[in-house]
Amino acid sequence: MEKVLITGGAGFIGSHFARRLLRCDDVTRVTVLDALTYAGSVENLGEAMLSPKLAFVAGNILDALLVERLTQEHTAVVHFAAESHVDRSFFDAGNFLSTNVLGTYTLLEAARKARIRRFVHVSTDEVYGPLATGQAIEEDPVRPSVPYAASKAASDLVALSYFQTFGVPVCVTRSSNNYGPRQHPEKIIPLFITRLLKGHELTLHGRGQHVRNWLHVEDNCRGIELVLRSGTPGEVYNIGGGTDLTSKELTGILLRLFDADWDQVRYIPDRAANDLRYAMDWSKTAALGYQPGRDLEDGLAETADWYRNNPDRWAPLLRIPAEARKPIHHPV
Ligand SMILES: NC(=O)c1ccc[n+]([C@@H]2O[C@H](COP(=O)([O-])OP(=O)(O)OC[C@H]3O[C@@H](n4cnc5c(N)ncnc54)[C@H](O)[C@@H]3O)[C@@H](O)[C@H]2O)c1
Numbered sequence: 001m002e003k004v005l006i007t008g009g010a011g012f013i014g015s016h017f018a019r020r021l022l023r024c025d026d027v028t029r030v031t032v033l034d035a036l037t038y039a040g041s042v043e044n045l046g047e048a049m050l051s052p053k054l055a056f057v058a059g060n061i062l063d064a065l066l067v068e069r070l071t072q073e074h075t076a077v078v079h080f081a082a083e084s085h086v087d088r089s090f091f092d093a094g095n096f097l098s099t100n101v102l103g104t105y106t107l108l109e110a111a112r113k114a115r116i117r118r119f120v121h122v123s124t125d126e127v128y129g130p131l132a133t134g135q136a137i138e139e140d141p142v143r144p145s146v147p148y149a150a151s152k153a154a155s156d157l158v159a160l161s162y163f164q165t166f167g168v169p170v171c172v173t174r175s176s177n178n179y180g181p182r183q184h185p186e187k188i189i190p191l192f193i194t195r196l197l198k199g200h201e202l203t204l205h206g207r208g209q210h211v212r213n214w215l216h217v218e219d220n221c222r223g224i225e226l227v228l229r230s231g232t233p234g235e236v237y238n239i240g241g242g243t244d245l246t247s248k249e250l251t252g253i254l255l256r257l258f259d260a261d262w263d264q265v266r267y268i269p270d271r272a273a274n275d276l277r278y279a280m281d282w283s284k285t286a287a288l289g290y291q292p293g294r295d296l297e298d299g300l301a302e303t304a305d306w307y308r309n310n311p312d313r314w315a316p317l318l319r320i321p322a323e324a325r326k327p328i329h330h331p332v
Pocket residue numbers: 007008009010011012013014033034035036037038039040041059060061062079080081082083084085099103122123124125152174175176177178179184
């Protein structure tokens with residue numbers, strides 16, 4: 001393990017993961033490389049920024065010279081950096097392809113030259129596309145239906161090709177939907193929590209029938225660490241085991257948490273592409289010792305408390321309309 005480079009470590013999941021690795025005695029150095037787009041903030045790292053084991057580098061994964069230098073100084077890479085919000089991919093798909101596909105390629109090239117010992121590429125269940133029934137296994141073909149998922153599926157395939165072609169020791173993790181403290185309020189759970197805190201209405205697409213598997217961010221990070229330590233290079237690992245809920249069921253739990261009722265909810269027409277259901281089998285990751293541990297209702301209550309107690313962290317982000325939150329373009 002020793003020296004780990006974490007890309008996107010100022011974002012939601014990456015910052016939880018960086019905090020986790022800093023607690024490991026066998027990790028001597030953690031470097032976070034993050035471009036600090038609208039989605040990233042060093043505040044997500046909090047007190048971890050004071051750790052003598054942590055270095056923070058503000059930079060772009062598309063900067064080949066920078067990532068070459070950094071990969072040479074590390075033994076492992078865990079790659080979170082991405083454009084991650086599905087809705088934004090409808091009006092800014094080019095940036096998703098640039099960051100998620102070319103950015104991953106740039107990092108893999110650097111890892112190949114540096115002969116990196118471990119490379120974990122963090123991906124999503126959305127690459128499998130919607131499933132009416134059953135569960136996706138790692139060997140299933142990817143069938144993404146929205147630009148975000150397509151950019152992640154493409155990056156997964158490039159990453160796996162670097163194992164096949166060059167022997168770069170890549171593992172890919174695919175997790176279901178994460179929730180927890182410090183997630184950007186554009187995502188549904190913090191969006192609804194912050195709206196409930198402000199007494200604003202919640203809007204549900206269609207009839208609220210879309211099914212997602214909700215996994216606490218710490219459970220995902222536990223799975224990613226296991227894959228980093230003992231995953232087999234060239235393999236994909238599904239990280240699921242959260243709770244399946246329709247968006248209506250999720251809304252019901254959040255309303256109860258805030259003593260609010262359904263009058264506060266308005267149904268709006270569904271968007272053109274909105275996958276009905278994702279589901280994954282995660283027994284391959286369980287064989288590494290993975291087991292999610294967080295109860296959904298407790299996790300949501302703790303998450304709601306974080307937003308209740310930290311309005312200074314999310315209120316400023318709500319004032320900027322999504323279209324104006326420009327990511328940093330940095331073509332190769
Ligand atoms: N959030 C989820 O539910 C979920 C589920 C499965 C997989 N994932 C994947 O996990 C990863 C992290 O997701 P998240 O929710 O933490 O995302 P996030 O949007 O909260 O964080 C992304 C981070 O990447 C940084 N970044 C973006 N472009 C960059 C670039 N070109 N160079 C360097 N840094 C850049 C941003 O500044 C930000 O800090 C992504 O790869 C995402 O696809 C997320």
